[in-house]
Amino acid sequence: MKISYNKLKSYIPTLPEVNNLTQQIIFHAFEVEEIEKQGDDYMLDIKVLPDRAFDAKTEEGMVKEISVITGEPCDKEKITEALNKLGGTEHTIVISTDEIEKKLGIAITEDAIEKIFERFWYPYTKEGNIFNVALPSYRPDLIGTHDLIDEIIRIHGYENLLVKKPEIDFKIQTNEVYAKIQYARNKLLSEGYNEVMTYSFCNKGEVSVLASASDKNFLRTNLSDGMKESANLNTLNAPILGLDTVKIFEVGTVFFKDREEIRVAYGDKKKITEVTLDEYCKEASPDAFAQVLGSLSAQPDHSQKHTGSAFAMWSLYPFITRDIALWADESVESAQILEIIKENAGELLARPPRLFDTFKKEGKVSYGFRLVFQSKDKTLTDEEVSIPMAKITEKLVSNGFVIR
Amino acid sequence: MNEEIKKGTEHPLSMIMNDSVKIFSDLGFEVATGPELESEWYNFDALNVPAGHPARTMQDTFWIKDRKGEVLRTHMTGTSVRSIEKAGKEGRIPCAFVSIGKVFRNESTDAGHEMQFHQIDGIMVGENVTMANLKFVLLEFFKRLLGENVEIRLRPSFFPFVEPGVEVDIKVGEKWMEMLGAGMIHPIVLEHAGIDPKKYQGFAFGIGADRLLVTKYGIPDVRFSYQGDLRLNQF
Numbered sequence: 001m002k003i004s005y006n007k008l009k010s011y012i013p014t015l016p017e018v019n020n021l022t023q024q025i026i027f028h029a030f031e032v033e034e035i036e037k038q039g040d041d042y043m044l045d046i047k048v049l050p051d052r053a054f055d056a057k058t059e060e061g062m063v064k065e066i067s068v069i070t071g072e073p074c075d076k077e078k079i080t081e082a083l084n085k086l087g088g089t090e091h092t093i094v095i096s097t098d099e100i101e102k103k104l105g106i107a108i109t110e111d112a113i114e115k116i117f118e119r120f121w122y123p124y125t126k127e128g129n130i131f132n133v134a135l136p137s138y139r140p141d142l143i144g145t146h147d148l149i150d151e152i153i154r155i156h157g158y159e160n161l162l163v164k165k166p167e168i169d170f171k172i173q174t175n176e177v178y179a180k181i182q183y184a185r186n187k188l189l190s191e192g193y194n195e196v197m198t199y200s201f202c203n204k205g206e207v208s209v210l211a212s213a214s215d216k217n218f219l220r221t222n223l224s225d226g227m228k229e230s231a232n233l234n235t236l237n238a239p240i241l242g243l244d245t246v247k248i249f250e251v252g253t254v255f256f257k258d259r260e261e262i263r264v265a266y267g268d269k270k271k272i273t274e275v276t277l278d279e280y281c282k283e284a285s286p287d288a289f290a291q292v293l294g295s296l297s298a299q300p301d302h303s304q305k306h307t308g309s310a311f312a313m314w315s316l317y318p319f320i321t322r323d324i325a326l327w328a329d330e331s332v333e334s335a336q337i338l339e340i341i342k343e344n345a346g347e348l349l350a351r352p353p354r355l356f357d358t359f360k361k362e363g364k365v366s367y368g369f370r371l372v373f374q375s376k377d378k379t380l381t382d383e384e385v386s387i388p389m390a391k392i393t394e395k396l397v398s399n400g401f402v403i404r
Numbered sequence: 405m406n407e408e409i410k411k412g413t414e415h416p417l418s419m420i421m422n423d424s425v426k427i428f429s430d431l432g433f434e435v436a437t438g439p440e441l442e443s444e445w446y447n448f449d450a451l452n453v454p455a456g457h458p459a460r461t462m463q464d465t466f467w468i469k470d471r472k473g474e475v476l477r478t479h480m481t482g483t484s485v486r487s488i489e490k491a492g493k494e495g496r497i498p499c500a501f502v503s504i505g506k507v508f509r510n511e512s513t514d515a516g517h518e519m520q521f522h523q524i525d526g527i528m529v530g531e532n533v534t535m536a537n538l539k540f541v542l543l544e545f546f547k548r549l550l551g552e553n554v555e556i557r558l559r560p561s562f563f564p565f566v567e568p569g570v571e572v573d574i575k576v577g578e579k580w581m582e583m584l585g586a587g588m589i590h591p592i593v594l595e596h597a598g599i600d601p602k603k604y605q606g607f608a609f610g611i612g613a614d615r616l617l618v619t620k621y622g623i624p625d626v627r628f629s630y631q632g633d634l635r636l637n638q639f
Binding site: 153154166193201219226230247260310 | 410411412413414415417418422425429432434436437440441462466468471476496498499500506510513519528532533535536537539540544557558559560561562567568569570571588590591605621622623629630631632635637638639
């Protein structure tokens with residue numbers, strides 16, 4: 001709901017300044033979606049939570065809420081009178097400090113709890129550490145102790161909720177489906193297959209959805225169709241990916257009239273093989289499985305290694321490939337040549353040159369490198385690529401290598 | 405030719421989900437899996453989502469044609485509830501589960517939205533599982549996934565299946581980001597799972613794996629994940 005800062009201030013004379021107020025609303029009640037400056041006033045757009053639609057969407061309800069969370073007073077009688085007109089029935093909740101501590105995991109003193117109830121204008125009686133709290137008719141959302149605990153902790157402040165390790169000795173069982181998926185993934189990765197994910201939606205199938213924001217209303221009955229598209233796309237990009245043949249795999253769910261099924265599909269542009277996960281894992285040795293399960297409890301190996309590694313957006317323009325091959329003395333390492341190429345290739349080189357061919361003959365060695373050029377902001381011409389290629393060739397020749 | 409086979413590249417979503425499983429396993433969580441085509445009961449009713457709730461409309465949820473009461477799951481919490489229900493029947497409480505998988509929402513797609521995405525959902529139930537425990541588990545998870553200096557903060561929020569409910573922000577570097585919803589499991593949800601809410605309590609949370617991917621690697625478009633494009637496998 002939208003409410004003006006000056007309006008709120010007419011109810012709550014000691015209202016904090018607008019930024020401070022916004023912070024208090026966000027951390028104790030609702031999200032503030034927008035603060036719009038309007039002359040000497042501010043319009044606050046407050047996202048009232050769905051369970052508070054009854055009271056907090058009214059002007060008086062919002063005034064009371066803000067008075068509660070800031071602890072700044074307003075005209076209690078006038079506000080209460082307006083809110084009571086909303087309807088509903090008065091009710092009580094019985095809650096003990098033990099219950100509050102048991103759920104939150106932190107102790108809040110009786111004194112602090114009493115102060116919170118007083119801020120809410122909830123009358124209460126107290127016997128030992130048990131409170132009998134009278135809730136007003138305009139708060140039908142407060143039904144059980146869990147609702148009251150929510151009221152207490154948000155006013156007490158989530159920043160005061162300590163961090164405590166659960167002291168429980170869990171008896172963990174193995175999830176067979178997950179273990180099988182990991183087994184299949186690891187096996188395929190080790191065989192040089194690259195992992196892809198494709199869409200569950202398609203144009204034909206046995207199960208369809210009632211309405212869809214897209215034109216694809218059916219759920220897939222196979223992974224192969226999506227995999228074929230993926231294989232074609234990636235084969236076109238093979239040079240930029242640095243691959244000779246593009247081998248891909250997906251583990252995913254397919255849908256039939258009477259069941260859903262997890263499948264494993266793998267292959268290349270020529271052929272995709274698709275089997276059920278169970279079928280794929282049929283021949284797995286107990287050892288291979290134990291290994292997968294053992295690795296589940298190991299610490300992640302990517303987490304530390306990749307901290308800070310950032311995604312590099314690919315170019316939307318076509319790439320051009322060039323091969324260069326040369327003769328060198330047998331003692332020359334390919335890395336030496338690679339260095340010269342990289343140093344002279346310029347900014348248009350899209351990825352490290354790939355050594356695709358090596359052979360030795362009569363004390364000489366031939367190296368063949370594939371270079372991929374691509375610009376981030378335009379389609380390259382042959383001329384633009386010939387400039388770095390000429391520079392590379394010149395450098396290699398001046399270093400005594402013979403271009404083939 | 406005896407050439408060594410180069411290991412294939414992994415999809416970054418798989419990497420982040422498998423890392424998450426490892427971290428949660430170490431924190432005592434057991435992996436749970438469940439159907440992608442879910443019943444209305446586990447997706448909505450069991451979770452205390454009322455009949456007229458906007459999330460249940462066709463504009464948000466994929467309902468299955470000619471199969472009344474079936475939906476494509478819109479979150480992993482249904483799987484979480486299935487898991488604690490089963491554990492309760494087997495007398496295995498206290499228990500904790502991490503459910504990771506594909507979920508669906510019927511919405512138009514853009515760089516920040518996709519009709520299919522992945523969620524990492526956690527649930528822990530016991531006699532004394534507290535909200536302070538929830539805060540520990542989440543802080544520990546993000547520290548191990550994104551680095552020691554990650555901070556978290558909780559803000560009041562509302563989801564029908566938890567009370568108290570919170571929105572959790574995390575801070576990586578200088579910036580706070582809204583990351584997930586969480587809270588203490590609503591007594592009605594425990595009851596629906598056949599667990600006595602007077603004896604047991606617990607917490608639940610749901611993290612968007614795709615959003616985590618954006619945070620961790622800075623991938624600018626969530627749709628890249630499902631295009632079968634190997635240029636994404638950079639890590």
